[in-house]
Amino acid sequence: MRSILKNDLQRVKTFYKKFSERFIEGLLMLSSSITSLTVVLIVVFLFKEGIGLFNQKPVEQGYVIAINKNNKVKKLSSAQLKNIYDQKIAHWSEVGGTNDSIVLFQMEDISNYFSDEQIGDQLQNLPTCLNKLLDSLPNIIAFLPEKYINKDFKGTILDVNKVSLADFFGGKEWIPTAKPSAQLGVLPLILGTLWVSLGAILLALPLGLAAAVYMSEIADSRIRRIMKPLIELLAGIPSVVYGFFGLVIIVPLIQKTFNLPVGETGLAGSIVLGIMALPTIITISEDAMRNTPRAMKEASLALGASKWQTIYKVVIPYSISGISAGAILGIGRAIGETMAVLMVTGNAAVIPHTILAPVRTIPATIAAELGETSNGGLHYKALFALGCILFLITLFINLTVEFISNRRKYNKH
Amino acid sequence: MINELKIIKSKRRNQAIAFFIFRLLSYSIVAILFIILSFIIVKGVSVINWNFITQMPEEGMTKGGIYPAIIGTLYLVAGSMIFAFPIGVLAAIYMNEYVKDGIAKRIIKQMTNNLAGIPSIVFGLFGMSLFVNKLHFGDSIIAGSLTLGLLALPVVIRTTEEALKAVDNTFRQASLGLGASKWQTTRRVVLPIAFPNIITGLILSVGRVSGETAPILFTVAAYFLPKLPTSIFDQAMALPYHLYEISTSGTHIEESRPIAYGTALVLIIIVLIVNLLANGLRKYFGNKVKMN
Amino acid sequence: MYKIESKNVDFYYGASQALKNINIAIRPNTVTALIGPSGCGKSTYLRLFNRMNDLIDNIKITGQVLIDGGNIYERGINVDSLRKNVGMVFQKANPFPKSIFENVAYGLRVNGITDKKFIEERVETSIKQVVLWDEVKDKLKKSAFELSGGQQQRLCIARCLAIQPSVILMDEPTSALDPISTAKVEELIYEMKSKYTIVIVTHNMQQAGRVSDTTAFFYMGELVEYDNTKTLFINPKEERTQNYITGRFG
Ligand SMILES: Nc1ncnc2c1ncn2[C@@H]1O[C@H](COP(=O)(O)OP(=O)(O)OP(=O)(O)O)[C@@H](O)[C@H]1O
Numbered sequence: 001m002r003s004i005l006k007n008d009l010q011r012v013k014t015f016y017k018k019f020s021e022r023f024i025e026g027l028l029m030l031s032s033s034i035t036s037l038t039v040v041l042i043v044v045f046l047f048k049e050g051i052g053l054f055n056q057k058p059v060e061q062g063y064v065i066a067i068n069k070n071n072k073v074k075k076l077s078s079a080q081l082k083n084i085y086d087q088k089i090a091h092w093s094e095v096g097g098t099n100d101s102i103v104l105f106q107m108e109d110i111s112n113y114f115s116d117e118q119i120g121d122q123l124q125n126l127p128t129c130l131n132k133l134l135d136s137l138p139n140i141i142a143f144l145p146e147k148y149i150n151k152d153f154k155g156t157i158l159d160v161n162k163v164s165l166a167d168f169f170g171g172k173e174w175i176p177t178a179k180p181s182a183q184l185g186v187l188p189l190i191l192g193t194l195w196v197s198l199g200a201i202l203l204a205l206p207l208g209l210a211a212a213v214y215m216s217e218i219a220d221s222r223i224r225r226i227m228k229p230l231i232e233l234l235a236g237i238p239s240v241v242y243g244f245f246g247l248v249i250i251v252p253l254i255q256k257t258f259n260l261p262v263g264e265t266g267l268a269g270s271i272v273l274g275i276m277a278l279p280t281i282i283t284i285s286e287d288a289m290r291n292t293p294r295a296m297k298e299a300s301l302a303l304g305a306s307k308w309q310t311i312y313k314v315v316i317p318y319s320i321s322g323i324s325a326g327a328i329l330g331i332g333r334a335i336g337e338t339m340a341v342l343m344v345t346g347n348a349a350v351i352p353h354t355i356l357a358p359v360r361t362i363p364a365t366i367a368a369e370l371g372e373t374s375n376g377g378l379h380y381k382a383l384f385a386l387g388c389i390l391f392l393i394t395l396f397i398n399l400t401v402e403f404i405s406n407r408r409k410y411n412k413h
Numbered sequence: 414m415i416n417e418l419k420i421i422k423s424k425r426r427n428q429a430i431a432f433f434i435f436r437l438l439s440y441s442i443v444a445i446l447f448i449i450l451s452f453i454i455v456k457g458v459s460v461i462n463w464n465f466i467t468q469m470p471e472e473g474m475t476k477g478g479i480y481p482a483i484i485g486t487l488y489l490v491a492g493s494m495i496f497a498f499p500i501g502v503l504a505a506i507y508m509n510e511y512v513k514d515g516i517a518k519r520i521i522k523q524m525t526n527n528l529a530g531i532p533s534i535v536f537g538l539f540g541m542s543l544f545v546n547k548l549h550f551g552d553s554i555i556a557g558s559l560t561l562g563l564l565a566l567p568v569v570i571r572t573t574e575e576a577l578k579a580v581d582n583t584f585r586q587a588s589l590g591l592g593a594s595k596w597q598t599t600r601r602v603v604l605p606i607a608f609p610n611i612i613t614g615l616i617l618s619v620g621r622v623s624g625e626t627a628p629i630l631f632t633v634a635a636y637f638l639p640k641l642p643t644s645i646f647d648q649a650m651a652l653p654y655h656l657y658e659i660s661t662s663g664t665h666i667e668e669s670r671p672i673a674y675g676t677a678l679v680l681i682i683i684v685l686i687v688n689l690l691a692n693g694l695r696k697y698f699g700n701k702v703k704m705n
Numbered sequence: 706m707y708k709i710e711s712k713n714v715d716f717y718y719g720a721s722q723a724l725k726n727i728n729i730a731i732r733p734n735t736v737t738a739l740i741g742p743s744g745c746g747k748s749t750y751l752r753l754f755n756r757m758n759d760l761i762d763n764i765k766i767t768g769q770v771l772i773d774g775g776n777i778y779e780r781g782i783n784v785d786s787l788r789k790n791v792g793m794v795f796q797k798a799n800p801f802p803k804s805i806f807e808n809v810a811y812g813l814r815v816n817g818i819t820d821k822k823f824i825e826e827r828v829e830t831s832i833k834q835v836v837l838w839d840e841v842k843d844k845l846k847k848s849a850f851e852l853s854g855g856q857q858q859r860l861c862i863a864r865c866l867a868i869q870p871s872v873i874l875m876d877e878p879t880s881a882l883d884p885i886s887t888a889k890v891e892e893l894i895y896e897m898k899s900k901y902t903i904v905i906v907t908h909n910m911q912q913a914g915r916v917s918d919t920t921a922f923f924y925m926g927e928l929v930e931y932d933n934t935k936t937l938f939i940n941p942k943e944e945r946t947q948n949y950i951t952g953r954f955g
Pocket residue numbers: 718723741742743744745746747748749750761
């Protein structure tokens with residue numbers, strides 16, 4: 001009797017042990033899947049909002065563009081609308097209509113046509129007034145709130161093209177709050193990002209590689225032991241602090257040196273980003289150089305090569321894939337950096353022609369503008385689309401680095 | 414013979430020139446670091462005093478202290494670590510102790526790498542759309558902490574993995590050989606040995622999280638709050654965001670410069686402490702392990 | 706006249722002494738074998754002759770090492786030129802990740818030779834010297850890694866010969882090779898003797914007996930016995946030598 005009980009107890013114990021092992025393993029597995037889950041969620045959320053942009057019209061929600069019903073024009077693109085309201089397009093013929101000049105109308109202009117009495121103190125007659133206006137002026141184009149349009153509206157509500165991929169990637173203007181139609185061309189932002197990052201890498205690469213070579217091959221271990229933590233420190237400084245430093249030191253310096261109206265320029269961004277990319281470049285390429293087999297270096301030295309010849313003929317070729325991985329990751333870091341750039345580049349969304357002019361990058365745009373947008377609106381979605389671009393760029397960079405380092409492993413055998 | 418001498422000379426000269434340039438460039442990097450540090454220290458040190466770190470901001474951030482920003486950052490660091498540290502350590506244990514090399518491990522690794530490579534502003538976008546909007550947390554400490562936690566997760570995983578890898582395999586075999594289960598081995602043998610290095614990883618991620626700005630811009634950070642947050646669903650101020658705001662916007666940029674220098678110095682001090690602590694721990698425990 | 710002499714050489718890695726008062730004199734155009742149990746300091750001693758130990762931090766050396774009568778540890782010695790004169794072959798074949806041709810040409814190029822014709826000729830004669838020419842003459846542009854282990858080691862010897870050193874140091878050059886490749890390398894050593902002074906570290910007693918003229922037996926950092934190879938193997942003066950060569954410890 002007792003032994004049976006003991007047996008049972010034993011069985012329960014083993015069962016419990018097995019169960020808890022399983023349970024823990026499940027918990028561990030769950031934890032390790034969180035990163036993957038997060039990546040997937042980021043993709044889903046980013047792209048859901050971002051792609052939603054291309055389902056929207058660039059005209060502000062609740063507003064319409066109306067013209068006289070006899071006007072032949074039935075459709076206008078966002079860029080055409082903007083040019084019309086900027087008075088760069090003055091004749092209907094330029095957009096496929098008659099050869100008459102365009103009459104612009106916005107709600108503010110209503111008092112030019114009607115008196116306050118006519119409109120009514122509760123604006124109760126406004127729809128009728130607008131109706132009259134659209135009917136009487138054959139060349140009018142009007143930007144109107146939808147709610148003032150009544151059922152027997154005599155004008156035509158113009159069809160505005162949805163935001164297209166071509167507009168988005170080919171557009172040269174980024175004015176998401178433009179009226180009547182937002183201008184969502186990311187070209188200046190993409191170019192701005194590349195411009196600043198390119199400058200950064202041009203500054204950081206020579207410095208970083210030199211430091212990597214120096215630390216791994218030239219300096220004695222004492223100096224290396226001092227430099228290594230300093231580089232780590234450089235990596236640990238928050239980007240706002242870099243931005244702040246750039247703002248109070250580098251920006252005024254650039255302004256004075258080049259005698260510019262403002263010092264917030266692409267160059268300032270490149271310098272700050274270059275400093276920030278240094279630790280990445282140094283650590284990764286130094287690691288790669290240290291991995292050069294000692295036998296390889298000794299073989300070279302034993303043949304009478306100098307230390308320097310050994311470095312550039314053996315060590316650097318041997319670690320070239322690691323070095324390029326470092327450089328690419330450095331570029332990636334520069335492209336994704338937000339705060340420092342936001343603080344020092346001046347943020348003008350124009351296609352850059354010189355490093356001495358303000359530029360605006362993709363991350364800085366998101367950071368600067370997301371706070372002003374209404375949740376789910378056109379501008380909001382446009383910024384998410386920018387986030388998608390950023391995500392894809394960094395994903396591409398990661399995969400490239402992965403590819404390079406896998407190839408290196410293969411080469412070693 | 415003369416020719417040979419010439420060659421020797423030119424080899425020597427080339428090496429001397431090259432090494433000189435390398436040394437110069439390397440030292441210039443160190444110089445850059447010192448310029449940044451000393452500039453902020455010199456300008457900020459006169460600002461920092463007890464009142465500065467314990468008082469509320471006053472007169473549109475031109476006077477007073479940065480107490481609420483310090484508290485906010487503390488909350489955010491704590492919140493993000495409560496989330497990221499256990500999950501990150503567990504994930505690393507799974508990766509290093511449980512899964513065998515194969516497709517699954519490769520995928521997890523790749524995903525973790527990808528997550529680590531995502532720019533922080535994208536985390537901000539994501540945190541805003543998921544935590545703030547979708548889950549209706551609003552701009553809140555919890556939304557900000559979770560966003561920062563996700564950002565820190567790859568850091569924790571990577572450092573923990575390295576710590577686990579450094580544990581000699583013979584310890585595991587010995588424990589398993591005595592009939593201990595995998596989890597028992599991990600908990601009683603592997604983790605205690607790896608513990609110091611895991612803690613180093615934790616400290617480094619604290620450093621990283623405390624300085625991040627982009628992820629909290631739209632998930633928690635407030636320009637000014639008259640009161641300290643009382644719940645995790647409140648907004649909070651934070652040091653890096655505070656520095657950003659008072660140095661770039663507002664009408665009193667010039668008047669609030671001293672406050673900005675002070676804030677920057679506080680951030681630098683955090684980084685210095687974190688790095689010293691991490692290096693010290695590494696050295697201390699590194700020696701200890703060797704001695705045993 | 707001796708080719709290589711070491712006088713009262715002490716050598717330290719940090720605080721631990723690896724070589725204790727070593728005195729050896731080596732005649733030109735001879736093969737000297739260094740033998741002894743693992744960790745006794747053979748490699749350390751060999752690497753003194755081309756100052757390869759200089760790469761290691763925290764080392765200290767006292768005494769004199771003379772090559773052709775000059776102290777190679779004197780101040781102002783050009784180490785690169787010393788190493789050009791004192792070639793080295795390593796335990797594991799370590800070709801560069803370059804083509805077969807470039808491997809052999811490397812030493813010439815780093816020593817400032819640019820004449821293409823000259824380089825081609827020198828590469829060819831060097832490869833022929835190690836009896837590798839017929840095996841590689843059609844694939845000189847191919848990576849050196851495509852060769853077998855034994856071929857790679859002979860290529861490394863050719864690489865060493867190309868810069869025409871007068872001394873060749875070999876650290877267990879055949880320990881990673883199969884018997885046939887080993888025999889080829891041994892034969893090579895025997896032939897090279899006429900032109901070079903060779904010092905070879907080996908764990909293989911038969912090999913030492915086959916290829917060397919004199920042998921030095923090291924034990925725990927000390928030079929126990931240094932003599933004519935035949936004498937040392939047949940009639941050792943020291944009991945420790947006797948024990949080692951008969952395999953009683955090692
Ligand atoms: N880089 C180094 N730093 C510190 N000590 C070293 C170093 N290289 C070798 N030693 C020590 O010096 C001693 C002699 O080593 P060495 O390599 O010369 O021995 P060896 O006779 O060549 O042995 P083997 O036959 O195994 O190659 C050993 O005790 C070794 O541990």
